[in-house]
Amino acid sequence: MEVADLYSTEGLLQIPPDLPSLLHHVSSKRLKMDGSFAELDNDQHIEQVKCHIQSIESIVDKLKSDFTEMEAAHAKGPADFENWRQQSDKRTKEVLNTWMKPPLRGESPSQEEPNQGESTRPLSQSEYQKYGRQMIMPEIGLDGQLKLKKAKVLIVGLGGLGCPAAAYLAGAGVGALGLVDDDTVSHSNLHRQILYVEGGVGLSKVGRAIHMLRHMNSSVRYVGYDYRLTPEKAVDLFRDYDLILDCTDHPTSRYFISDAAVLTGKPLIHASALRTEGLLMVLNNPPSRHGNNDEGHCYRCVYPKPSPPASVVTCGEGGVLGPVVGVMGTLMAMEAIKILVPTTQQADAQVTSPDDHQPWLITYSAYSIPSFRAHRLKGKRKDCVACSGAATITRESLEFGSLDYVAFCGGRVTYDVLKYNQRMSARQYKYLFEHGKDQHALVDVREKVQFDIGHIDGSINIPFSDISRDTDASMIRLENILDCDETMRPGTTLHFICRYGNDSQLALRKILELPRCRAHKDMAKHALWHGDNLYIIGRDIIGGLDAWRKEVDEDFPDY
Amino acid sequence: MSGKPPAGHFRLLYFASATSYTRKSSDDFPAPLPITDLPELLEKKYPGIEKAVLSSSAITVNLDYVDVKEEQQAATTSEESKPMVIQEGDEVAIIPPVSSG
Numbered sequence A: 001m002e003v004a005d006l007y008s009t010e011g012l013l014q015i016p017p018d019l020p021s022l023l024h025h026v027s028s029k030r031l032k033m034d035g036s037f038a039e040l041d042n043d044q045h046i047e048q049v050k051c052h053i054q055s056i057e058s059i060v061d062k063l064k065s066d067f068t069e070m071e072a073a074h075a076k077g078p079a080d081f082e083n084w085r086q087q088s089d090k091r092t093k094e095v096l097n098t099w100m101k102p103p104l105r106g107e108s109p110s111q112e113e114p115n116q117g118e119s120t121r122p123l124s125q126s127e128y129q130k131y132g133r134q135m136i137m138p139e140i141g142l143d144g145q146l147k148l149k150k151a152k153v154l155i156v157g158l159g160g161l162g163c164p165a166a167a168y169l170a171g172a173g174v175g176a177l178g179l180v181d182d183d184t185v186s187h188s189n190l191h192r193q194i195l196y197v198e199g200g201v202g203l204s205k206v207g208r209a210i211h212m213l214r215h216m217n218s219s220v221r222y223v224g225y226d227y228r229l230t231p232e233k234a235v236d237l238f239r240d241y242d243l244i245l246d247c248t249d250h251p252t253s254r255y256f257i258s259d260a261a262v263l264t265g266k267p268l269i270h271a272s273a274l275r276t277e278g279l280l281m282v283l284n285n286p287p288s289r290h291g292n293n294d295e296g297h298c299y300r301c302v303y304p305k306p307s308p309p310a311s312v313v314t315c316g317e318g319g320v321l322g323p324v325v326g327v328m329g330t331l332m333a334m335e336a337i338k339i340l341v342p343t344t345q346q347a348d349a350q351v352t353s354p355d356d357h358q359p360w361l362i363t364y365s366a367y368s369i370p371s372f373r374a375h376r377l378k379g380k381r382k383d384c385v386a387c388s389g390a391a392t393i394t395r396e397s398l399e400f401g402s403l404d405y406v407a408f409c410g411g412r413v414t415y416d417v418l419k420y421n422q423r424m425s426a427r428q429y430k431y432l433f434e435h436g437k438d439q440h441a442l443v444d445v446r447e448k449v450q451f452d453i454g455h456i457d458g459s460i461n462i463p464f465s466d467i468s469r470d471t472d473a474s475m476i477r478l479e480n481i482l483d484c485d486e487t488m489r490p491g492t493t494l495h496f497i498c499r500y501g502n503d504s505q506l507a508l509r510k511i512l513e514l515p516r517c518r519a520h521k522d523m524a525k526h527a528l529w530h531g532d533n534l535y536i537i538g539r540d541i542i543g544g545l546d547a548w549r550k551e552v553d554e555d556f557p558d559y
Numbered sequence B: 001m002s003g004k005p006p007a008g009h010f011r012l013l014y015f016a017s018a019t020s021y022t023r024k025s026s027d028d029f030p031a032p033l034p035i036t037d038l039p040e041l042l043e044k045k046y047p048g049i050e051k052a053v054l055s056s057s058a059i060t061v062n063l064d065y066v067d068v069k070e071e072q073q074a075a076t077t078s079e080e081s082k083p084m085v086i087q088e089g090d091e092v093a094i095i096p097p098v099s100s101g
Helices: A019-026 A042-076 A078-100 A125-135 A141-150 A162-172 A205-216 A231-238 A251-264 A322-340 A395-399 A426-435 A448-453 A464-469 A471-484 A503-512 A544-551 B017-022 B035-045 B068-077
Strands: A029-031 A037-039 A152-156 A176-180 A221-225 A243-246 A268-274 A277-283 A360-365 A372-376 A440-444 A493-497 A517-520 A525-530 A533-541 B009-014 B026-030 B058-061 B064-066 B091-095
Touching: A042 A078, A042 A205, A078 A125, A125 A141, A141 A322, A152 A162, A162 A176, A162 A205, A162 A322, A176 A205, A205 A221, A231 A251, A231 A395, A243 A251, A243 A322, A251 A268, A251 A395, A268 A322, A277 A322, A322 A360, A360 B091, A372 B058, A372 B064, A372 B091, A426 A493, A426 A544, A464 A471, A464 A503, A471 A503, A471 A525, A471 A533, A493 A503, A493 A544, A503 A533, A517 A533, A533 A544, B009 B017, B035 B058, B035 B068
Parallel strands: A152 A176, A152 A243, A176 A221, A243 A268, A440 A493, A493 A533, B009 B091
Antiparallel strands: A029 A037, A268 A277, A277 A360, A360 A372, A517 A525, A525 A533, B009 B026, B058 B064, B058 B091
């Protein structure tokens, strides 16, 4: 038996008779969404077996609770038992129907079958139970629930935005939920990416998200795309869905997702979050047919020009509070429901959305009052390159990759700004620290809040934000600190460190650009002159404190 | 900062990278001020902010989106069309794009 044979097309493990030994074998590999297997390392292997155990335990728990019901029905008498059996069969059929449906491709909404002939009711009993609390809202109603059941929603990015958005849309009972991400779960995700648990670290986000979402609502069809979305793939993928949620984290994807949504005529919900703030917009709603200025504007109409690359930070670098990104993802799910079930079409709706499609942008600042602001936008730009009558972006330019989104967003930021002889490894620094003859000082250029989390003993904190704002003033501050330290003499060599080894290079380059930083004639090195005193410019530490932890001190906080 | 800007001033709210750049959530500036003069005013107070932040940001006045470039173009091409003027007590917001998620 091939390993692949153990899995159904949905990636579900088929339980063979000799389960435990096979499980061990299977678990050294991870099924990718394209059907191939990826080898896992030892830690991931252990985590995967743990996950299998958890899955099987949850099956056993369910079986036990079913069995309790079964015994209770049996005790009551044959009629009750028969009744129980019919209910149970029906539930089983529902689950099987959900899992055994054909792939999305080529399927049109009209082929959706609301019932299986047995009942004339549009929803199953378990669906009435699951969605009752939202169906009795006049904004939804039975009609709205059926609209949701027909809807196919694509979520691009399963991070801090995608997780809550997916959870609420699964709970609301959308028909199909497509999930795109190429990443694996890491410990640093767990404070905000609520679909993942510690046992899932190292495993595919798409796989773990679907696992969790199935536990939340098994009636939804989940389709995983375990790859990084590219402009080439976007147009083709978007065609299969009614609505797109952009939950990604990079300027290039923000632009090409908007362009692909315009080209395929799909409404797009756009949100982002960083640090303590978030931003939300509904774009391309109603969808654009090229040239008609009354229809929904696109991302480029609001932000025609991307931020310069140096001011772009991702959550990993910039930090983010869990509830901030969570609230934005939750708002995305609500906007999705509003688009899928327009209140203007719901007869009893007590709250209706305005008909005039006033476009808006919501900003959320957790520490400001008021926290939420809704800004009115102008709508379509007359000269928008994506959605106006003057549009130049075509399906071909995306599908054949002729549009260079990376270049548009300012190119790849390369951090190799220093020469080889201006850098050293963390190990080299450790050696220097213990055996070096020259006196040196280590300048840590992280922000103070990070320095306070942990730093190398004796290092001095001069944040990069200060250095980039006023290099000379921050160097004077450093010299004053060094002058007060009796162990430090002029002539001391300055080395630089940061979290990952990017900012420290930029800081060092900025210092080298100072007019009073000149070559020292005796040493073929640059020195920072201050009157007759001088400090020698040393090196930057490759990979920063992350490398220091990996190569030298494993106890250094891995934050 | 809370409440209203002092008499004769408008309030400028910073969002996302504008907050990181200025290290403030808001500033009060004397009003009235033609919106086309706002970039220069900020550049003077925060050198480099125009290129790093303003050039890609959305700007709203009392929650309405204003295209400063369009206002600048209109002001230079026609004598009659006067750019929009920020008034005392107005709330102006600088909203740079945020891409993280």
